[in-house]
Amino acid sequence: MNTYARPSVFIDGEAGTTGLGIRARLEALPVDVRSIDAARRKDPDARRDMMSAVDLVVLCLPDAAARDAVAMVDGLVTAGHRAPRVLDASTAFRTAPGWVYGFPEMQAQQAQAIRTATHVANPGCYPTGIIGLLHPLVAAGLVPADYPVTVNAVSGYSGGGRTMIEAHERDGGPAFELYGLSLQHKHLPEAQIYSGLSRVPVFVPSVGHFAQGMIVSIPLHLDLLGHGVRGADLHAALVAHYRGSDRISVPDACTSLCADTLAGTDRMELRVHVNEEQRQAVLTARLDNLGKGASGAAIQNIALMLGLESPSGM
Structure with a gap:
């Protein structure tokens, strides 16, 4: 049972990129961050004891390990113990x-x-941009659910895990690399479901030789949307949906975008770039893959789950 006056949080997997980012951001919240001695971080008994003693467990683990950890938490209930709430980043x-x-x-x-x-799943970085752009437009009837969506995206190498980070920082790494060309990226299910699409998008992710930042872009043929839909309608729908948000803004279109502009922040910018003569548009989302795309989103969710005031998007 938690005896702390402030809510307590345990990050299972705190040594990874996302875990480190969450721990650093938790300094802005009035919580007690609990840790297991490094030598016992993989000890099931130590982890189970810690989970039963805190208010919230944040999982920063690979998928299989996250499933095992959730089974451990759910097992506390079965055994009659107090169980924490869970935020999973996998x-x-x-x-x-x-x-x-x-x-x-x-x-x-x-x-x-x-x-x-009691159980919250933190979004993926790419889906945050995809869903952020498409969900309001599909819900408003401006983009049909069966539209043949194509998504192109580029992320900083920090989203690729320790091996990729070390390759870029030690050896230079590739300037630009497409991946996921089997067209079965693990982020596709959430991107499709929460965007409201009935057709699986074509998703082409890539990595650039920069540490943090991300651009998600979605080209649209306006004549394939609802009758008479204009770029201004898309822009207005996004503005209306995110009005009042301190993290998501909808600036006017621009002629170029740099992927790492929002690095180090928890903000996201959504834009509609349009050529009405050609009846074409490109939707873009710019964010930090480690901010609103990972650790920043986790802090926002932690604050909500613990009834705390969330820090601003910076």
Whole structure:
């Protein structure tokens, strides 16, 4: 049982990129961060004891390990012990029944659902941009659910894990690399479901030789949308949906975008770039893959789950 006056948090997997980012950001919240001695971080008994003693467990683990950790938490209930709430940063539960998707701005009641949930799945970095752009437009009827969506995206190498980070920082790494060309990227299920699409998007991710930052771009043929839809309609729908958000803004279109501009922040910028003569548009989302795309989103969800005031998007 937690005896601390402030809410307590345990990060299972705190030594990884996302875990380190969450721990650093937790300094802005009035919480007690609990840790296991480094020598016992993989000890099931030590982990189980810690989980039973805190208010919230944040999982920063590979998918299989996250499933094992959730089974451990659920086992506490079965054994009659106090169980913490869980925020999972892996891909394992993002579309699973009984889990709430941790994108507070996605729709009107999402933040409240996160506040009351026992199990919350933190979104993927790419889906944050995809869903951020498409969900409001599909919900408004401006983009048909069966539209043949193509997504092109580039991320900084920090999202690729320790091996990729070391390769770029030690050996230079490739200037630009496409990957996921089997067209079965693990982020596709959540991107499709929470965007409201009935057709699986074509998703082409890539990595650039920069540490942090991300651009997601979605080209559209306006004549394939609803009758008479203009770029201004898309822009207005996004502005209306995110009005009042301190993290997501909808600036006017621009002629170029740099992927790392928002590095170090928890913000996201959504834009509609349009050529009405050609009846074409490109939707873009710019964010930090480690900010609103990972650790920053986690802090936003942690604050909601613990009833705390969330730090601004910086």
